[in-house]
Amino acid sequence: MKITSVTRYKGSTYEAELDDGRKLYLHADIITDFGIHAGMETERDTLRKIIYASNFRRAYQRALYLLDYRDYTYSEMYKKLMENYKSAPLCTAVMKRLTEHGFIDDARYAERMARKLVEVKRYGYRRSKREIMQKGIDQFIAEDALTPYSDVFYENILELLRTKHSRYLTDREDRKSIEKVKSALVRYGYDFTEINRAVKEYFESTDVPEEDN
Known part of the structure; x- marks a missing residue:
């Protein structure tokens, strides 16, 4: 699988297009972490990791945004994340990070x-x-x-x-x-x-x- 182009989309978000026509919208940090660039060949497992990392970052940042306005219990925040991301493993991982950093207590x-x-x-x-x-x-x-x-x-x-x-x-x-x-x-x-x-x-x-x- 090949990434045919990487272009700035909006702010710190980039659009990465695959040779099968799919488009991924990735934060600059994800682009840097995985060394994503036009012409890059990637295995399916690596692509899964990229997508997971991107979703994890979005979910984590969403949680921090919500916490700017009020405190949440573990249960409340988990439900909020599940409403948007529908993945129990992903949301559980995000909640683990939030509790480890003391954002959820x-x-x-x-x-x-x-x-x-x-x-x-x-x-x-x-x-x-x-x-x-x-x-x-x-x-x-x-x-x-x-x-x-x-x-x-x-x-x-x-x-x-x-x-x-x-x-x-x-x-x-x-x-x-x-x-x-x-x-x-x-x-x-x-x-x-x-x-x-x-x-x-x-x-x-x-x-x-x-x-x-």
Whole structure:
């Protein structure tokens, strides 16, 4: 197989035409790495390597471009690459390079997400873990990311009661309002044991007679 011509196509991309009429669009780095030039004879295996190297470079650069705008988990980036390149071996190889260079790090992603979910949104452990895992992050990585907040969750319930839900907690005999607050906290990811404890403590701290559970 012979490369009949190599011409600049656009920017740093070159067009290499084969003697069977096919055209390859290759970055200048690929041209240099393989010593590609007009009149070059190439074996089929070498041509496969050229095409693979070109696709790998495109996929890797695409990933870096996406990472300029936001962080991605391993799962998210892998799916993005597969949408365009349809090759599991190629995308897996690109992901290996990205993780080796620290561009993709699920533990780091989970830690940042945990901080936002717990400190900003004030979600409970269960919802925080679920939200992190929905990004394709491993269960154990999610749990490790949330471990530093074990003492924060209960304080968050009290804070939510004092701020967001205080208007519903003016009368401990108003069981309908109290149950509404409890249901909201369950949706936030807290369990009934800690919710009941926090509601009891809230009424005690506001000098309201204890709720009759």
